[in-house]
Amino acid sequence: MEAEKGRWILILAGLIINIALGAIYAYSIIQIPIKRLFETVYSLKTTATEMQLPFIVFLLMFALMMPLMGKYIEKYGPRKIAILGGIVVGMGWFAASFATSPLSLVILYGVIGGIGVGMVYNCPIVTSGRWFPDKHGLAVGLTLLGFGFSAAITGPLMDFLMVTYGVENSLRILGALYAVMIIVCALVLRFPPAGWTPNRWRPPKVTTKTMTVDFMRNEMVRTRTFYGLWICFTIGTLAGLLAIGVAKPVGLEVAKNIGISEKEISAVLTALVIPFACCNGFGRPLFGWIVDKLKPMRAASISFMLIFLASIAIYLYPASLVFYAIVFAILWLNLGGWLAIAPALTATFFGVRDYARNYGLVFTAYGAGAVIGNLLVGQAKDIFGAYIAAFPYVAVLALLGLLVALVTFKPPKKA
Structure with a gap:
């Protein structure tokens, strides 16, 4: 019964982790202040394509890294991988504050941050799925809601920080915040014991009608x-x-x-x-x-x-x-x-x-x-x-x- 109740905490933890990961969806909020920083402080004339590159590379690294992490999540568990990935995510946002050009932003923010998100992304999803075989779709859907809704929370926060503390300090604050959010919530991630099933739930019987190739x-x-x-x-x-x-x-x-x-x-x-x-x-x-x-x-x-x-x-x-x-x-x-x-x-x-x-x-x-x-x-x-x-x-x-x-x-x- 304790596991039955406690598994819902994993959904909440996964949702919060995904809020931190999904902050990339608010990139358009920080793009303009960063562009101004490059042009006013570093006297760089930037093109629209150059300013899209950090966003592109971030998502590309995320997409390439995510499928590679499956075997490591199985081997080391979701907690360790998510904690390590959370550190990398925070490093990406924090390091972006030292960027002096679109190219350096691509490397510090796009590559590092994207790798971090790719490392963490599957950890709460796989965990939720294992703990909720009886409500698999609902559990994974609720976990992923954080990623989709992230910009609604992080967008206004980014805008406030940029206006209040400037570009560099804001990126450092965000890096520390996202790392803490991911690491703290990752501490509760774990797979269920071998053979565990929810109370009064039995796996559906496979028939010729439900069987798929x-x-x-x-x-x-x-x-x-x-x-x-x-x-x-x-x-x-x-x-x-x-x-x-x-x-x-x-x-x-x-x-x-x-x-x-x-x-x-x-x-x-x-x-x-x-x-x-x-x-x-x-x-x-x-x-x-x-x-x-x-x-x-x-x-x-x-x-x-x-x-x-x-x-x-x-x-x-x-x-x-x-x-x-x-x-x-x-x-x-x-x-x-x-x-x-x-x-x-x-x-x-x-x-x-x-x-x-x-x-x-x-x-x-x-x-x-x-x-x-x-x-x-x-x-x-x-x-x-x-x-x-x-x-x-x-x-x-x-x-x-x-x-x-x-x-x-x-x-x-x-x-």
Whole structure:
């Protein structure tokens, strides 16, 4: 009974850890102050693409590191890995305060911070799943809510610190804070004893109706379904991560188009990160429900049509704060959606026997989406003078994703 009650503490700990990890989603809040620091203190003229690179590299390192940590979590336990990763996360944010150029920010913040998040990310997820075989989806979903909602908490905090203490001191405070949050909460992470099951719960019986074909990773990569899922996941995360990376800069563009100064609108744009982050958080359970209730193809279709319509709307109405708020809420929602769609479809199409390695490979699409999306929006700003110029390309990619899903989202057959 003690374990039965105590396991809920692990959900809370995992949620708090994910709030610290998900602070990267508030990057657009700190991007502008850091850009000003480089230009005023270090006399560096920076481009939009250069300022997107730390965000890109952070997410890329996260995506590449995450699947590599599975065997170490099993070998050393989630507590030790999460504590070590928490130290690395804190080091990344703290070290960023010493950056004097976009390149040094890429190394100190992007590489170090991204590696740290990749080390920690799976620790609370795997722990929650082991302790809640009876409520696996709910447990993992609640744990991941912290990542999705993080920007709603960390965004206003970052803005306050930047204004009050300046860029360098703020990054040091944030580094120490995130390290403490992760390390303290990691102390309670542990796997259940061998053979433990929740009170009065029995594993469901496997029947011919519930039996699915399990694909090992080397078998999965031989299927067309895998490549279709990888491409669709890339496009879905591309749109969302692009929107997260430039949420505030695009808002400033829209404000400028209607004659509102940065000073007048800055606080409003920072406040809008809160509902955007809530949409990101709610996207996970919402699209998870859609995948469960409808066919996988329909979930992907809904997502891609929303991305298409949102991208066209912001391009056609670049002088409307209402459209800006709606469009970015939709794009943040869809990022959360694909972080539910992709793992669900990985299990549906390829089974659970080799799920950890299978989804680890599928998750590299998240890194690809971060790179392509943020390079696209950075180049749009540098070439056309406006971030909004990237959105017609996003709309075309959404239609491509819809077509790929239509052709490939079918149960694969073993060779």
